[in-house]
Amino acid sequence: xxxxxxxxxxxxxxxxxxxxxxxxxxxxxxxxxxxxxxxxxxxxxxxxxxxxxxxxxxxxxxxxxxxxxxxxxxxxxxxxxxxxxxxxxxxxxxxxxxxxxxxxxxxxxxxxxxxxxxxxxxxxxxxxxxxxxxxxxxxxxxxxxxxxxxxxxxxxxxxxxxxxxxxxxxxxxxxxxxxxxxxxxxxxxxxxxxxxxxxxxxxxxxxxxxxxxxxxxxxxxxxxxxxxxxxxxxxxxxxxxxxxxxxxxxxxxxxxxxxxxxxxxxxxxxxxxxxxxxxxxxxxxxxxxxxxxxxxxxxxxxxxxxxxxxxxxxxxxxxxxxxxxxxxxxxxxxxxxxxxxxxxxxxxxxxxxxxxxxxxxxxxxxxxxxx
Ligand SMILES: *Cc1c(COP(=O)(O)O)cnc(C)c1O
Numbered sequence: 592x593x594x595x596x597x598x599x600x601x602x603x604x605x606x607x608x609x610x611x612x613x614x615x616x617x618x619x620x621x622x623x624x625x626x627x628x629x630x631x632x633x634x635x636x637x638x639x640x641x642x643x644x645x646x647x648x649x650x651x652x653x654x655x656x657x658x659x660x661x662x663x664x665x666x667x668x669x670x671x672x673x674x675x676x677x678x679x680x681x682x683x684x685x686x687x688x689x690x691x692x693x694x695x696x697x698x699x700x701x702x703x704x705x706x707x708x709x710x711x712x713x714x715x716x717x718x719x720x721x722x723x724x725x726x727x728x729x730x731x732x733x734x735x736x737x738x739x740x741x742x743x744x745x746x747x748x749x750x751x752x753x754x755x756x757x758x759x760x761x762x763x764x765x766x767x768x769x770x771x772x773x774x775x776x777x778x779x780x781x782x783x784x785x786x787x788x789x790x791x792x793x794x795x796x797x798x799x800x801x802x803x804x805x806x807x808x809x810x811x812x813x814x815x816x817x818x819x820x821x822x823x824x825x826x827x828x829x830x831x832x833x834x835x836x837x838x839x840x841x842x843x844x845x846x847x848x849x850x851x852x853x854x855x856x857x858x859x860x861x862x863x864x865x866x867x868x869x870x871x872x873x874x875x876x877x878x879x880x881x882x883x884x885x886x887x888x889x890x891x892x893x894x895x896x897x898x899x900x901x902x903x904x905x906x907x908x909x910x911x912x913x914x915x916x917x918x919x920x921x922x923x924x925x926x927x928x929x930x931x932x933x934x935x936x937x938x939x940x941x942x943x944x945x946x947x948x949x950x951x952x953x954x955x956x957x958x959x960x961x962x
Contacts (some may be wrong), residue, residue, distance in 0.1 A: 602839075602958045603957050604837075605961050607646055609820065610746050610819075612833055617814055621812065622807065624809035627652050629655050629814065630814060631655050631815070632678065634662070637835075637836065637877075638962070639959045643818075644673070653811060655814055656675070660681055662676050675692075678813075695719060697721055699730060700729060701739055704939055719751070719753040722758075722780070724756040724773070725771060725772045731776070731779070733782075740782075754776075755813075762823060792808075792809070793811070794811035796814075797816075798823035802829040819833070821936065822946070833926060835925065838926070840868045840919055841918055844868050844918045865911045866916065867907055867908070868890070869906070869907050870906045872905070877952040878924060882897055882938065883899065883901045886937075889928040890921075891926075891928075892915040
């Protein structure tokens, strides 16, 4: 029997204690009656949903949300007993499967509600109902409210535990759209109330709104990104502790004369005698090819630039100025080493994306090691 560590020196370390501290830091300032829904969709943004779900105690976490039914079932199979909420659309045939496994359906519109009502003819169903307050993707829109009210009235075995909505730009405090969305959500909830359909719970806030304290007493919050210690605001300092550290080791170290070519496409040529380290990681691991000649890694606590193209399985870095780098040294691609750090936001900026995608793209080929 060998462990992941014996297979390759490229892995992502996930700090479970830091994850626990982030949960604490999110839950502590919540107003009275508010509770945390931990969003662990897409394998907890690449951090590993099962391992993190095991760290979600019922005293701190009210529910775990996923995007897919498959993701929720994976957690159930792993023995997770917390209430689970699926945020994404379900087909009619998936709804009974969700019920069998005690997974709450976050109904995303009148079409899905019709399916739910058909299933609710012969059994009890509890749902969260999504209202579109202005995101434009999922949720019931105002002009559909009457039809939705009639559908709900026709299904006496259907119980709405919560209404919820999703915010389009909560990471930007100067965008007034947030207030407009809250106002529309309130209007839609009032309309349901006037029709005699009161939901005991509401949830609107994602990481950004939660970190900004935009949470009303009793409302749940749906937090993903902030749990993993990435910055939730567009420009901000609300970051908690990063929990992921992606590391590898120098697999080849060579001294090359000035004028040497590095990598596909001959995009880099040494301008001086250089020490070039080859790392056993590449775009197939999720280290974006757009980082070619466009990123730093950490060696011996110092930054060293990626030189040449990122290939499928290999990356080359110039360690000429990185102290006494040696064969076998640890190299950090994302996260901290010594007093230095490559934050996810930095890689995101260099590749024209957001930290969410940087995490999600770290591929299955990279073992996750939990500490
Ligand atoms: C992904 C998601 C969240 C979590 O968003 P973060 O910005 O990661 O906190 C919350 N609600 C819904 C509906 C989502 O899809």
